[in-house]
Amino acid sequence: MENTNEAVEGEGEGDACFEGKSDISQVKKLLFRRMLVGVSDGRFFMGAFYCMDKQGNIILQDAVEYRSTRRSSPSPMEQRGLGLILIPSSCRISCHVDCSIDEHLSLLSLQAQK
Amino acid sequence: MEENINNGVEEQESENHEPTSVPVLNTSIPSGEQTVWADVASLLDSACNDLQDGELIHGDNFNLFAAMSALEIMDPKMDSGIVCRYYSVDEAIEDGAAPIPLSLNKTVDVHCMIDIMDHMLSCEATWHKGHSLAQTIFSCIYLLRPDRTSSHALLHSYCTVIRSTCNAVISAVSDSRTHEEEDLFTITSGLPLKRDGDEKCLSMLNVIEETISRQLHACKAPSHKKRSIEDIEPLQTNLDLEEGYCKAVLCRLRFRKHFYHVLVCLRRPQGRGLELARKHIASCLVELDSILKTEEFLRANNRNGMWEDGMESEDSTTASGCQPIGFDSTLNSRLSAPTPPRAIKVFCWKKAVEYFQKLLHDLDIVCSHPIDPLHEGALRFVVEFQKLQPDLVARSHLQLLLVQDGKLFGRDPIFTMICKAAAVPELAKNNDIQKNESFVHLCQLAITLLKILCTNAAWQRRQLGKVLQDWRIIHMQLEIALRKEFEESSSTSLDENLCMKIYKNILNWVEEQTYWIAFRFLILGFELELYAPSEYCMVYWYIYVILIKLGEKMHLRMITNSETAKRKGKKKRESMKDVAREPAIPPAVLLLQCQIYLAEGLTLMISALRNEHGVFQCRGPFNSEQERFIQHFELLQKACIPDHVSYYTFRDYTAHSQLDTLIMCNYFKEAQRIAKELRGSFVNDKNKLTELRHIEQVAEHNVFRLLDTSTDDKEDIEMSLVIRHALFC
Numbered sequence: 001m002e003n004t005n006e007a008v009e010g011e012g013e014g015d016a017c018f019e020g021k022s023d024i025s026q027v028k029k030l031l032f033r034r035m036l037v038g039v040s041d042g043r044f045f046m047g048a049f050y051c052m053d054k055q056g057n058i059i060l061q062d063a064v065e066y067r068s069t070r071r072s073s074p075s076p077m078e079q080r081g082l083g084l085i086l087i088p089s090s091c092r093i094s095c096h097v098d099c100s101i102d103e104h105l106s107l108l109s110l111q112a113q114k
Numbered sequence: 115m116e117e118n119i120n121n122g123v124e125e126q127e128s129e130n131h132e133p134t135s136v137p138v139l140n141t142s143i144p145s146g147e148q149t150v151w152a153d154v155a156s157l158l159d160s161a162c163n164d165l166q167d168g169e170l171i172h173g174d175n176f177n178l179f180a181a182m183s184a185l186e187i188m189d190p191k192m193d194s195g196i197v198c199r200y201y202s203v204d205e206a207i208e209d210g211a212a213p214i215p216l217s218l219n220k221t222v223d224v225h226c227m228i229d230i231m232d233h234m235l236s237c238e239a240t241w242h243k244g245h246s247l248a249q250t251i252f253s254c255i256y257l258l259r260p261d262r263t264s265s266h267a268l269l270h271s272y273c274t275v276i277r278s279t280c281n282a283v284i285s286a287v288s289d290s291r292t293h294e295e296e297d298l299f300t301i302t303s304g305l306p307l308k309r310d311g312d313e314k315c316l317s318m319l320n321v322i323e324e325t326i327s328r329q330l331h332a333c334k335a336p337s338h339k340k341r342s343i344e345d346i347e348p349l350q351t352n353l354d355l356e357e358g359y360c361k362a363v364l365c366r367l368r369f370r371k372h373f374y375h376v377l378v379c380l381r382r383p384q385g386r387g388l389e390l391a392r393k394h395i396a397s398c399l400v401e402l403d404s405i406l407k408t409e410e411f412l413r414a415n416n417r418n419g420m421w422e423d424g425m426e427s428e429d430s431t432t433a434s435g436c437q438p439i440g441f442d443s444t445l446n447s448r449l450s451a452p453t454p455p456r457a458i459k460v461f462c463w464k465k466a467v468e469y470f471q472k473l474l475h476d477l478d479i480v481c482s483h484p485i486d487p488l489h490e491g492a493l494r495f496v497v498e499f500q501k502l503q504p505d506l507v508a509r510s511h512l513q514l515l516l517v518q519d520g521k522l523f524g525r526d527p528i529f530t531m532i533c534k535a536a537a538v539p540e541l542a543k544n545n546d547i548q549k550n551e552s553f554v555h556l557c558q559l560a561i562t563l564l565k566i567l568c569t570n571a572a573w574q575r576r577q578l579g580k581v582l583q584d585w586r587i588i589h590m591q592l593e594i595a596l597r598k599e600f601e602e603s604s605s606t607s608l609d610e611n612l613c614m615k616i617y618k619n620i621l622n623w624v625e626e627q628t629y630w631i632a633f634r635f636l637i638l639g640f641e642l643e644l645y646a647p648s649e650y651c652m653v654y655w656y657i658y659v660i661l662i663k664l665g666e667k668m669h670l671r672m673i674t675n676s677e678t679a680k681r682k683g684k685k686k687r688e689s690m691k692d693v694a695r696e697p698a699i700p701p702a703v704l705l706l707q708c709q710i711y712l713a714e715g716l717t718l719m720i721s722a723l724r725n726e727h728g729v730f731q732c733r734g735p736f737n738s739e740q741e742r743f744i745q746h747f748e749l750l751q752k753a754c755i756p757d758h759v760s761y762y763t764f765r766d767y768t769a770h771s772q773l774d775t776l777i778m779c780n781y782f783k784e785a786q787r788i789a790k791e792l793r794g795s796f797v798n799d800k801n802k803l804t805e806l807r808h809i810e811q812v813a814e815h816n817v818f819r820l821l822d823t824s825t826d827d828k829e830d831i832e833m834s835l836v837i838r839h840a841l842f843c
Binding site: 023024026027028030031032034035036039040041042043044045046050051052053054055056058059065066067068069070071075077078080082083084085086087088089090091092094095096097098099100101103104107108110111 | 146150153162166167169172201
């Protein structure tokens with residue numbers, strides 16, 4: 001895991017003028033990782049990151065829907081499997097990826113740089 | 115790290131989400147071991163900015179085709195889980211979405227109750243028309259939690275009778291299996307459709323009805339008598355409105371009661387409940403009229419005193435125009451999985467009442483059918499009934515009435531019925547014959563045919579096309595069996611001649627049925643608008659060849675029939691005059707002859723117009739005429755219906771037709787002449803008379819058409835034919 005991070009950072013440093021490109025390759029590293037996406041009606045979807053387009057629409061594989069039974073939190077969650085889903089960027093309000101603590105720190109520092 | 119994330123949650127709650135803000139994370143969804151959920155929203159955003167148009171971020175195994183099939187979240191047509199208002203039924207109830215009582219003000223309570231009844235009727239009609247139960251009737255929160263309503267007698271009894279009615283309708287439709295084309299209908303998974311005590315729904319309803327009719331009586335009583343009945347508590351508190359509300363509730367309750375009775379009576383074995391069902395149908399229709407009449411009163415006393423904003427009175431699902439309380443179709447939308455439900459529009463109240471009126475009229479026709487054990491009569495009745503375009507529920511009940519326990523009307527074994535239809539003599543002695551495997555199979559085919567005819571036009575046509583082959587095969591099997599029987603006849607105790615006769619008659623009958631099915635198959639194509647004008651010529655030609663065969667077989671059967679009758683007549687020594695008066699050709703065959711003339715005339719006229727004026731040509735880059743011929747008649751051709759007929763026969767038949775020769779030998783005039791003569795033979799048969807009138811009209815139009823071929827306007831010719839041919843069906 002750390003190796004990949006180094007590679008990403010290395011690439012980023014190497015192509016300082018193509019800083020944008022490094023974001024793309026950074027996202028490419030996230031492919032097939034567990035991704036948790038929250039949408040505007042309060043549900044969450046967790047699945048393997050499969051694809052993203054320019055508009056920010058995301059496709060998750062083997063996705064599971066999580067849904068509270070009450071608006072007031074905390075409340076019990078219901079879940080059900082949905083398979084391959086497309087989450088339009090317009091309704092996505094959060095997006096997290098499952099990663100190690102070290103990796104998380106490096107991501108945060110990357111954001112801080114910007 | 116976790117703390118960070120939790121802080122993030124709080125921050126998010128205070129401000130509206132923007133792509134850059136820290137997003138929500140639900141802490142109850144665990145990340146992996148030794149890992150955390152890292153926010154990547156901003157990273158994704160900046161990556162998106164850098165992507166080229168049309169560029170995707172994806173892995174090696176990416177498959178665009180598979181990606182296209184992804185379920186789109188928040189798309190109302192694909193995502194069944196969208197949270198609209200409430201996260202769950204319980205949350206909706208806690209939020210006061212379905213209060214009990216509906217209001218502390220008794221007048222408002224009654225008004226709301228009437229709105230619920232009306233909206234429920236709209237939902238029920240929408241369900242019958244093919245939407246899911248979950249999205250229609252069971253959008254009612256009160257129905258989803260049946261035990262909650264017990265303190266509200268009116269609401270409770272109404273919900274109970276609705277549930278019982280749903281169960282009765284579902285069982286009729288699923289028993290008849292007519293829903294195969296409307297499969298959403300019987301999906302009930304996860305819905306509280308059955309509850310202990312539902313069998314008492316009618317007595318509960320009666321008690322309530324009794325109370326309210328007493329209340330109505332009390333409020334109508336003249337003032338000096340009021341004292342004696344003061345102990346009756348009124349339905350609601352506003353005494354000026356008491357009568358109106360009592361009436362409005364009563365007619366709605368009575369409609370439910372009679373409708374439930376109708377459904378129960380229709381299911382009595384052997385059609386024993388039909389007479390009673392008709393009485394309840396009449397009562398239902400009366401109550402529906404009363405319900406319609408309450409609209410004015412309810413609108414005037416609308417609980418808001420004004421129309422709902424943004425709601426057109428035409429679109430309203432209630433008589434009062436108010437939105438009903440206690441309904442939310444999104445709450446159980448996930449129950450209708452696997453297919454996420456499409457957003458549906460519930461019928462407006464007026465349309466719902468109209469639907470029920472039509473349904474009841476259709477059911478009345480079903481009930482009025484005389485229970486006679488004639489196969490032909492049953493077939494004709496179903497075909498006539500289908501012309502009214504009855505909906506699923508009515509068609510299911512017709513089918514259940516016709517076929518019960520594998521018998522016609524649950525009374526006559528199909529084999530007896532076939533023997534009667536095929537004019538098989540002296541059946542009683544030959545019971546052995548029906549144990550023959552081919553005969554058992556034939557009986558099954560006859561039952562299947564009746565069932566198919568009760569389904570909707572599209573499904574019916576597909577199934578008819580499929581069974582044609584089976585009828586052909588059974589014919590072959592019977593032929594083989596006949597030969598075998600004939601060879602072994604010396605060893606059987608049966609009279610050789612008699613056995614031959616039975617087989618021959620039944621063989622002829624099977625062929626007649628086969629051609630009748632083929633004819634119906636072709637005609638349904640017009641109903642479903644499957645033929646293009648350029649294909650009319652071949653369709654009419656095919657109808658023509660099928661009708662000729664059908665006529666032959668029918669005539670043969672009728673001759674055999676009358677021979678049998680004559681023999682009986684001789685035994686009874688009836689005067690010979692009666693026999694002499696009998697027409698040489700039976701009217702039914704003559705009617706067929708009319709249709710043959712029409713089909714032949716239309717074929718020749720269209721082909722002549724093609725040959726001389728260049729209209730009705732198969733143009734276009736895709737299919738040749740021969741390919742279209744195969745597409746339309748493949749099932750008939752495969753089953754050799756009729757034998758030795760192909761595209762080339764059709765081409766040879768029509769290649770040289772000319773308008774001049776057509777005028778010399780005018781098929782339409784012949785058809786017209788016979789139709790006129792036939793009127794007298796069908797004086798008592800309304801349907802036949804309408805059919806004759808149609809034939810005359812089509813014939814007359816086309817006679818005129820032929821005389822006036824001077825016009826060169828191709829479109830004009832095509833148009834007028836397109837309009838007039840439809841009458842042929």
